[in-house]
Amino acid sequence: MRRGIMLLLLPLLLSIGLQPMAGEAAGWEKERMYFIMVDRFENGDPSNDREADPENPKAFQGGDLAGVTKRLDYIKEKGFTSIWLTPIFKNRPNGYHGYWTDDYYEIDPHFGTKEEFKRLVKEAHDRDIKVVLDLVVNHLGPNHPMVKEKPEWFHKNQPIMNWNNPSEVENNWLFDLPDFNTENPEVVDYLIDVANYWVDETGIDGYRIDTVRHVPATFWETFIPAVKEKHPDLFLLAEVFDGDPRKIASYSKLGFDSVTNFPFYYGVKDQFARKNGSAEELDSVYNRDTTFNPNAKGLATFIDNHDIKRFITEAKIGGADEEERQLRLALFALYAAPGMPIVYQGTEVAMPGGEDPGNRMMMTFDQNKKMQQYVKTLNEMRQDYPAFATGKQRLIAKTDHMAVYSRETKQQQVVYAINLGEKKTSLRVSAKEIGDDQRLRGLLFSDLVRQDGDAYEITLDANSANSYVIEKSQVNWWSIVAIGAIAPILALILLLVHRKRMQRQTK
Ligand SMILES: [Ca+2]
């Protein structure tokens, strides 16, 4: 019995002093963002559905701001710290997605009212969830009357034909969408006022800015400082739909707090949405980011969104279980690697979906509890061990299909390993990378890796991953002192119990 109590107490005593350190300076890479397509999330108020048509995936489906508010507890419970909403301003007809602005100063009636949006922001803030709004400054919705009223506010109506010509990409029309003439100072002032208005009016925390690469850099050089002057902490995330890390880096330089990391997306998709992904290729994805961009750590990472196929649909490798397994591995990379992870609604329940509108189906909440729990575990991993969010990344061991990385801050070192291969694999990590007399404790599933000579040998099953915290291997002196103090007390209790029993027996 005494041994039993000691065995129960030992881990508790050993864990003293091994709690995760408080994080480093707050940055947006510490956020864990959940991306919501408002019309396709939750119908919180059927009275505003209007012409919604569940039979037509290109029509409104009924999702609204009241629905988002209703689901804030769901989002909080999963461990997310911020939400990004697709645009909610009044749209041109059929603009269920929100990207066809009609009026920047009104909420689209399908989504609700200004009051409902203010309530959403307040309810989110009450739960420590930040709110990021999608904002389109490149264009208005189709056939907007403003083009006739103020022709000098728009570029000439000619569609982008040559996507390799930067001047066309920036100054021609994206399909039939009226392209703002951002060389006109009136237009610049107007768009700065719009951005400031919603922050002042509702207290939102940031903007995800759409189609940034379609707007000339000169606009951003005026817009960003003007908005930041009034709201220094406002988060500005640029959507730059481009697989070239040099292009991404050029927008970081303009002053955006973060830029969508499409190179990371393409890299992870290429190695994880198939069998036997290459560790070498994966590593080159990380290296290119940091080579070109000193702010690589702060880029927004994702494995799917509303403009690309859902990851699980990309991972057509045969077998639903295998595809879901690859989705879990890709999500693991999203959370373990540097960047601010964004999870698109539905990914946490493994929703499939091809190209638009397949990737924009109405959210289904009550399914795949196992995947939901997995996403929650990953959010907790970043929450409890901030080195996964802010730490510098270093490759510490690699073979054909398996890689081991270290993430380090000044206070904390953590390790993660991914095996993309079809075989169980072991990799020896030099003790120089971790230090002597340590042990690696698995976080996703239990594992204890002890030092073996001059290395630590990490073993992973085929297609699996794990993250590890580093703990001192030997019992520390404080623990021994603590055990030394508690042991006599326990002995005394046992003695008293024993004596009582003896007395009872003699009676
Ligand atoms: Ca509705």
Ligand SMILES: [Ca+2]
């Ligand atoms: Ca443009």
